[in-house]
Structures are given as C-alpha cells and as structure tokens.
Amino acid sequence: MTLRVGEITREQHLAFVVGQGSASHMQVPSWGGVKPDWRAESIGWTGPDGRIVGAGLVLYRSVPRLKRCLAYLPEGPVVPWHEGGLGRWLEPLVAHARTRGAFTVRMGPPVIGRRWEARTVKEAIADPAAVRLRDVPADTTDPRAAEVEKQLRALGWRPVSDGDGSGFSAGQPRYVFQVPLAGRSLEEVREGMNQQWRRNVKKAEKAGVKVVEGDSTDLPVFYELYRETAARDGFIPRPLAYFERMWRELRAEDPGRMRLYLAHHDGEVLSAATMLTVGSHVWYSYGASTARRREVQPSNAVQWRMMSDAHERGAAVYDLRGITDTLDEGSHLVGLLRFKAGTGGEAAEYVGEWDFPVNRVLHRAFGLYMARR
Template identity: 70%
Template structure:
C-alpha cells in the first residue's frame, strides 16, 4: 500500500494522538511550542481511503545563513512500525522533508528492543564483571525490533552513535526505566517496591513530609532546586523560561498534560518534579532536590505521590525516563539507576535514533562540525 503524506492541522494531529493509548509527549503538537528555535510541522499519513493512519511532529532547525534544515522527529513518527511495507511509510516523509529543504533527517522509532527486570538490573549492578546493561542478558527480547532495524538499514537509514556525556547519549534516551501499571492495584505496585523504598516512604510520612501539587507560580521554587541539582550532578541546567514556556504550551493543549509536585517539610521545599501525561503513559520528566534534610527522604515520598496519582488517573505505565547503561560503580549515575530500579518495573531499551542523509556532503560537514565542538 502507498501512503499520501501532507501537513495536517494541530487539531487533526491532536485528535489522532488522543485516539491512541500511548504517544510520546514529544509527538503532540504543543511540543513544537516548547522549542521556539525550531520550526514545527505536523505531518499526516493517509491511506487509499483518505483516512489519517499515521502522524508525526517534525522539528526543523535551520543552518546559519543557509536555508537548509536539520529535521528531527523525537520519539516518532507514530506509524505502523511492524508493517512489512515500512519503506512506503518513510519514503513520502523523506520526499516531503527534502522538498522543505532538509539536508538530514533524524527520527526515534518508538520500538522496544529489550527489557531487563528490576532484579536483573540489581544483580548486574552488583556484578563487578558487568560493565554495561546492553551486555547483560535481557529478561525479554522483542523479535520484531531486529527485523525493523534491518529494514531501516537496508533503506539507507543509519543508527546514530552520538558521543556520550557521563553515560547519557545526545538526543533522546535509548535506555529508560518503566513501571508497568496495567492490571495491577496500587497495593501490588507498592509491594513491587524494594525494601529501601518502602522504608523511606514510611520514614518521610513519619517525619511529616507533605507532597503537594503546585502550579505555574511555583516553577521558580522548582528551578532553584533544579539548578542546585545540576551543579551537584554535573549537567547544564535549562533556564527558568524554558519550564515556564513548557508549562504554558502543554497545559494550553491539555490542563493535565504537565503537573508540578513539591515535597515540603516544616515550611522548607526539599524536592520537586514535573510529570507529563499523554493518554495512558505518564512520565517523570524533570526532578530536583536539595541536600538539606535528606534524612527525611523527600524524593521517595515525591515519587510515590506521583505514582499514586498516575495510577488513580488510569495510567498503563509510569516512566522514569532515561537511565545510564553503564554499570561501573565509580560512575555517579549508577546511583540514579539504583534509585529507579528500586521502584520495581523494568529497564527498557528502545531501537535508538536513526538518521537519513538527504544531502550527504552537508550531512557529513555538519556531523564533523558537531563532533569538533
């Protein structure tokens, strides 16, 4: 089957996403408003009967002084990735973007490749011979993922192998940690937490930690903690206007798309986090905390409140987002992996991000430039 592709309206795109149980928060129209340095377009795939059967948010970033664009579909597009005619989905997208002036296209197929249970992750961290999660035998493998990767490779797509910083790759995370909620009561989810998590939640409750839901006006408080976290964990923080723009854009599309939670103790805000929701998928997006009063365990209390609210609203999965794939104890990100694994659930590897050069000379030149920065 051949598919016709054209630019669709925000309303068409949003209706398409709303009809599906899970679509990335980076594949809804409002995400384009979060990225003002990029030009956003909503693309739609139509079958022979004129039905909208696929959609994708593409972000276009122009090169300085040249009307050429880098096209990026983070965690998308939303198409039938298992279709035997996968090339018939991607070819019209490439043709459209080439006509738009794109010299290179990057996308992130929302396709799961492997999963590791929390117990396997815990054992791997404790094993001095295990250096990377990807080298550890997976609990489950998704056979379709290898076939999809093969089709992409044969069609001329290449998996990106970006440089890493402290274990995280540029772009969107290939490895994440998720807690499945489908068919599980909140009591069952609580029993899935490890002993340390359950102990810390009780300790926070006994100490009087109160987790509340905040709003736009609380973002500066969140950002103060976030900048402290960035300095402590050695990453470059986003400015406060980014989060304010994110809140305004996402909540305008859906009042519950983005939420802010804050953990208080005796009038002091000790931790805060943002939570995003699209359909049945809930993400812990950005987290922040101070080193003050760590003994009252505000982070566990904060996450448990967010997980409880996500379960109450009918979430199918609670997504802790990115984890490092390094297992070396000396790496400071292993502590974050251990914290997330303590919530039960599983580590998940996606197919990764893939690029297609529409102008090979320009693609190579830009790639070389970025590698030298």
C-alpha cells in the same frame, strides 16, 4: 496502499494521537511550542481515501552556513512500526522533508527491543565483571525490534552513535526505566519496590513530608531546587523560561498534560518534580531537590505520590525516563540507575535514533560540525 505525507492541522494531529491511546509527549503538537528555536510542523500520512493513518511532529533546525535544515522527529513518528513494509511509511516522509529543505531526517522509533527486570539490573550493578547494561542478557527480547532495524538499514537509514555510550549523548535516551501499572493494584506496585524504597516512603510519611500538586506560581520554587541540583550533579540547567514555556504550551493543549509536585517539610520545599501525561503513558520529566534534610526522604515521597496519581488516573506505565548504560560504580549516573531500579520496574532499550542522509555531502558536514561541538 499508497501513502502520502503532508502538513496537517494541530487539531487533526492531536485527534489522531488521542485516538491511538498514547504517544510520546514529544510527538504532540504542543511540544513544538516548547522548542522555539526549531520550526515545528504537524504532518500526517493519508491513504487514497484521505483518512489520516499516521502522524508526527517534525522539528526543523537550520544549521549555520549550510542554509538547509535538519528534520527531527523525537521519539516518533506515530505509525504502525510492527506491521512491516516500513518503506511505504518512510519513503514519503523523506520526500516531504526534502521539499522542506532538509539535508538529513532524524527520528527515534518508539520501538523497545529488550527489557531487564529490576532484580537483573541490581545484580548487574553488583557484578564487577558487568560493564554495560547492553551486554547483560535481557529478561525479555522482542524480535520485532530486530526486524524494524533490519528494514531501516535496507531503506538507507543509519543508527546515530550514542557518543560516550552513557545512553544520554545522542538526542533522546536509548535506555529508560519504566514501572508497569496496568493490571496491578497500587499495593502491588508498592510491594514491587525494593525494601529500601518502601522503607524510605514510610519514613517520609512518618516524618510528616507532605507532597502537594503545585501550579505555575510554584515554578520559581521548583527552579531554585533544580539549579541547586544542577550545581551538585554537574550539568547545565535549563533557564526558568523553558519550564514556564512548557507549562504554558502543554497545559494549553490539555490541562493534565503537565503537572508539578512539591514535597513540603516543616515549612520548606525539599524536593519537586514535573510529570507529563499523554493518554495512558506518564513520564517523570524533571526532578529537583536540596541537600538539606535528606534523611526525611522527600524525593521518594514525590515519586510515590506521582506514581499513585498516575495509577489512579488509569495510566498503563509510569516512565522514569533515561538511565545510563554504564554499570561502572565510579560513574555518578549509576546512583541514578540504582534509585530508579529501586521502584521495582524494568529497564528498557529502544532501537535508538536513526538518520537518513537526504544530501550525503551536507550530512557529513553536519556530522563534523557536531563532533567539533
């Protein structure tokens, strides 16, 4: 079947995603509104009968002096990655991006190749000989991911380097941590946590920590905790306007797309987090906390409330998003990995982000530009 790629309406795009049951929150139309520095376009794959059989959100970013743009599909597009014959899906994508002035097309196939159980991750952290998660034998491997990579290379796509190897450097995280919810009772999810996590959740309950769902008026409270977290952990915080824009754009598309949770104790908000939902997939998006009164475990309380709500709403997976690939105890990121592994879920590795150089000269120039940054 010959496929054609062209612009579709936001309504068509959203209807297709909803029909799939789930997709990345970065592949719904509203995500384009969260990124005003990029020009967003909803695209669809159609067959001879005109029916939409695939969709994607493309973000175009002009590069200084080049007068051309990077076309980026974060964690997308939404096409049948495992049906084989990727060329009939990707060749018309590249052709469409060329008409939009793209010198490079970058995408992040939502394809997971390997998974490690929480127990395996914990043992790897404790093993002095283990340096990288990627070198630890996986508990499960999906051979279809290797086939996707093979096809991508044959079609001229190239993997994007993940920079310092932490798993966070190149676009979206290659390694994530997920808690399966489908087919499990909430008690089974709780029992799947390690002893420390269960103890902390119980400690928060006994201490009187109350987790409530907030609204847009609570975003400044969340943001103050987020700024404190950024200063403590050494990262550059996004501005408050970014979160206000996320709230406005995502919830205009679906009131349940974004939620905000706040942990109160003795009249003070000690921890807060945002949660995103698309179909049966739920993500823990941004977290924030104060260093005060950590002994009442507000962060564990927030996570447990979000997991509980996701389970109640029928989610199949609770996604804690990015984790580091490094197992070096000297890295502050290992503490985050240990925290997420305590939920009893599993680490997962995507096939990463891939580039197609539409114009090889400009593609190389862009690579040099990014390296200097």
